[in-house]
Amino acid sequence: MSKIETLLRLANDADMMALRQNLVMDPNYQHWLDDFDVETQKLWVFGDPAIGFILLQIVLDEAEIIMLWVTPHLRGKGLAGAALKQLLEILRADNIKTVFLEVAKDNIAAIKIYEKASFLTLSIRKQYYKRNNDDYCDAIVMRAAI
């Protein structure tokens, strides 16, 4: 396979359509696109056609990564890490000073990416996510000063 284009761009209609097709394979994340609020959020995508996205909210000089997603069959190739690195460069150039996010404690791949990008744990939200069989998972709130 040729190298996947990871240059970040803001989503257009064709990107939304491509992402929706990819999300059929991972329907638990479909709602992030359905609920995308163009007034308050930014949707960055990568791949052509789009194979992943970063959903972001910015208030003054703070940003929050709401979701980072890569289509399942292309995971483990460094795409999310590369996209996040670019995003932080874009935000830095936009004078954003702090970036927050929240990640489930059992989401090892995501935590690895965030730690590599200099995110540090700010706090733990105990039993924040409900899992199957009345099981709960803590959420980790992370912050990066950029």
Ligand SMILES: CC(C)(COP(=O)(O)OP(=O)(O)OC[C@H]1O[C@@H](n2cnc3c(N)ncnc32)[C@H](O)[C@@H]1OP(=O)(O)O)[C@@H](O)C(=O)NCCC(=O)NCCS
């Ligand atoms: C999390 C997610 C974005 C990662 O995307 P990706 O393109 O596969 O990530 P990358 O390839 O850049 O990096 C994954 C890293 O985690 C590691 N990893 C992946 N699965 C792992 C596992 N089960 N245990 C330990 N490490 C794991 C990889 O080896 C890699 O680390 P490395 O760079 O040191 O080799 C992707 O799995 C995804 O879309 N998940 C569903 C949505 C999600 O959970 N988003 C995060 C919400 S906070």
